[in-house]
Amino acid sequence: AKIGEQAFQRGELVSAELVALTYGALVRQLFLDYQAPEDVNEELERIGYNIGLRLVDDFLARSAAPPCRSFQATAEIVARVAFRMYLGVSARPANFAADNTAYSILFDTNPLAEFVEVPDAVANTLWYSNIFCGVIRGALEMVQFSVRASFTRDMLRGDECNEIRVCLLRELEETVPLDKET
Amino acid sequence: MQVYNFYLFSRHGTCLYYREWQRTRPGSDTQQEQQNLIGLLFAVKQLCRSLAPANDDSLPIDTATRYMPRGPSNFCSYSTEKYQLHCFESSTGLRFVLTTSPTASDLTRILQRVYREAYVECAIRNPLYTLGTSIVSESFRKRLDSVIRTLAVESTVFR
Numbered sequence: 001a002k003i004g005e006q007a008f009q010r011g012e013l014v015s016a017e018l019v020a021l022t023y024g025a026l027v028r029q030l031f032l033d034y035q036a037p038e039d040v041n042e043e044l045e046r047i048g049y050n051i052g053l054r055l056v057d058d059f060l061a062r063s064a065a066p067p068c069r070s071f072q073a074t075a076e077i078v079a080r081v082a083f084r085m086y087l088g089v090s091a092r093p094a095n096f097a098a099d100n101t102a103y104s105i106l107f108d109t110n111p112l113a114e115f116v117e118v119p120d121a122v123a124n125t126l127w128y129s130n131i132f133c134g135v136i137r138g139a140l141e142m143v144q145f146s147v148r149a150s151f152t153r154d155m156l157r158g159d160e161c162n163e164i165r166v167c168l169l170r171e172l173e174e175t176v177p178l179d180k181e182t
Numbered sequence: 183m184q185v186y187n188f189y190l191f192s193r194h195g196t197c198l199y200y201r202e203w204q205r206t207r208p209g210s211d212t213q214q215e216q217q218n219l220i221g222l223l224f225a226v227k228q229l230c231r232s233l234a235p236a237n238d239d240s241l242p243i244d245t246a247t248r249y250m251p252r253g254p255s256n257f258c259s260y261s262t263e264k265y266q267l268h269c270f271e272s273s274t275g276l277r278f279v280l281t282t283s284p285t286a287s288d289l290t291r292i293l294q295r296v297y298r299e300a301y302v303e304c305a306i307r308n309p310l311y312t313l314g315t316s317i318v319s320e321s322f323r324k325r326l327d328s329v330i331r332t333l334a335v336e337s338t339v340f341r
Contacts, residue, residue: 025239028327052313053307053313054307054313056273056274057272057276057301057302057306058306058307059296060272060273061272061294061297061302062298062302064294067254067273113240142193142273142274143273143274143276144275148202156292172274174193174224
């Protein structure tokens with residue numbers, strides 16, 4: 001948490017309200033484009049994935065977090081360091097699966113959902129902040145963990161905290177550089 | 183200390199960036215050379231892993247015996263009579279390689295700065311840059327040069 005706090009202080013800060021409003025506009029626009037909430041979820045996840053692929057390098061370079069040697073170690077880093085650094089909120093890892101192939105990230109404040117009221121019609125299908133799941137998936141993929149991340153609880157739906165479940169699908173092996181001549 | 187060449191390899195082993203400052207003997211085939219280099223680094227990493235003792239304290243107990251350690255290798259340099267090769271590998275598999283005249287000091291910090299100040303600033307944060315393609319940005323070159331220049335300054339101060 002300390003590393004995240006330091007990196008948070010060092011980084012350039014943007015008004016949380018600006019981000020929240022911009023993100024709201026993005027979600028609204030996706031709704032106009034896609035109509036179905038399931039498609040919006042998917043699209044948000046995809047956008048997040050592309051962000052994650054890049055963000056991970058920014059994260060590693062600026063936070064100087066120690067390398068993750070195992071999947072459990074990523075829980076600690078994502079929750080305590082990355083959430084702190086990029087969102088300024090504290091999150092905690094919890095609910096580790098017995099075989100260490102899944103964990104949850106819990107957090108109580110969500111800067112993206114600051115001013116949000118989700119209409120009743122889509123309240124049970126839309127995961128408003130689904131972009132986080134994509135970011136986590138993209139970032140972990142770059143450090144050789146193929147995961148599936150999804151919201152299981154969201155305070156916008158009246159739950160007592162936000163929960164993102166991260167499941168390990170498989171650990172990727174480093175690819176051997178191919179000899180182009182053969 | 184003299185600085186010779188710099189290479190940046192992607193996680194898939196393609197060379198994203200190559201720069202030479204001083205090269206007294208021109209390479210005959212740059213592409214072949216780059217391929218050999220990444221092959222070497224890859225092989226060294228595998229070897230380092232398989233030779234490493236299993237009771238690594240940094241690993242959780244149950245995974246230590248099951249797996250070889252994951253993540254970047256700790257291999258950082260080798261040296262010969264004529265030159266020294268420094269390597270830094272990020273967790274995402276990027277490899278930053280620098281060749282210099284033989285020096286005793288560890289240049290990992292410098293390469294981390296290249297990662298932070300050049301690669302992240304000019305490639306990752308550049309929306310026009312597609313991941314995994316070679317870097318043509320002029321500002322990347324400038325930032326790389328300025329990081330390397332501080333190295334040259336430091337080494338003359340400490341001499």
